[in-house]
Amino acid sequence: xxxxxxxxxxxxxxxFDSQRxxxxxxxxxxxxxxxxxxxxxxxxxxxxxxxxxxxxxxTGSGKTTLLRVLAGVLPADEGEIRVEGRPxxxxxxxxxxxxxxxxxxxxxxxxxxxxxxRARAKRQLDAIRERSGLGDSFxxxxxxxxxxxxARLAFTAATExxxxxILLDEVHEAFDHAFREVLEAxxxxxxxxxxxxxxxxxxxxxxxxxxxxxxxxxxxxIADDGPFEQVRQGYLGEDSPEPRHVEGIAR
Numbered sequence: 001x002x003x004x005x006x007x008x009x010x011x012x013x014x015x016f017d018s019q020r021x022x023x024x025x026x027x028x029x030x031x032x033x034x035x036x037x038x039x040x041x042x043x044x045x046x047x048x049x050x051x052x053x054x055x056x057x058x059t060g061s062g063k064t065t066l067l068r069v070l071a072g073v074l075p076a077d078e079g080e081i082r083v084e085g086r087p088x089x090x091x092x093x094x095x096x097x098x099x100x101x102x103x104x105x106x107x108x109x110x111x112x113x114x115x116x117x118r119a120r121a122k123r124q125l126d127a128i129r130e131r132s133g134l135g136d137s138f139x140x141x142x143x144x145x146x147x148x149x150x151a152r153l154a155f156t157a158a159t160e161x162x163x164x165x166i167l168l169d170e171v172h173e174a175f176d177h178a179f180r181e182v183l184e185a186x187x188x189x190x191x192x193x194x195x196x197x198x199x200x201x202x203x204x205x206x207x208x209x210x211x212x213x214x215x216x217x218x219x220x221x222i223a224d225d226g227p228f229e230q231v232r233q234g235y236l237g238e239d240s241p242e243p244r245h246v247e248g249i250a251r
Contacts, residue, residue, distance in 0.1 A: 003085030005047040011078030039065040054211035055200035062220040063200035088163025099143035110157035132156040168199040
């Protein structure tokens with residue numbers, strides 16, 4: 001297993017249509033005006049095999065946008081992106097669960113969407129049920145699940161078929177203490193095999209256990225890059241590094 005991420009000059013632009021009334025002596029006319037804002041701009045990074053990297057920063061700094069680009073669900077407007085590795089991504093707590101399907105049916109669906117054959121997905125069901133810890137709830141509709149139960153099922157299904165690249169966007173913060181041990185064990189197994197873990201969030205305790213390295217994202221750019229504790233202290237301290245200016249907003 002060998003995973004890698006290489007990003008050069010990444011830019012992601014969001015377009016907005018705003019409405020403005022133009023009043024004339026005869027009538028009022030409605031005109032559409034398109035404006036833009038950059039979620040990420042001129043961002044470059046490299047992540048090698050066996051690296052766990054945390055994305056930290058304020059809400060709206062661009063962490064989610066970066067993860068979505070790496071996962072291939074959001075296109076880039078500028079730059080070059082190369083991502084090698086079989087993904088096991090979770091970018092939201094429900095992560096594609098269909099509320100009318102049971103946990104078992106959702107497990108098959110998510111595993112197939114992750115690249116497994118339907119036959120393999122069915123063979124993994126007992127393991128997914130055991131690792132998720134859902135018990136009898138595995139046979140109930142997902143509409144009856146709490147957020148934590150949804151996150152357990154989605155993570156287990158996403159990582160059951162030996163992913164080489166795990167992307168997490170705050171979903172690990174919905175895990176209870178017991179399931180965080182499952183998360184850490186899974187992450188360590190992936191990293192030991194030459195895979196990559198990239199996790200974004202605000203719970204620095206869990207992030208520090210998953211990721212020795214951290215990137216501070218601010219205004220859509222990397223403001224700091226280094227050992228987790230060093231970057232965290234810079235982010236929380238008065239001497240926090242200043243990023244290059246980016247106009248607009250980030251997510």
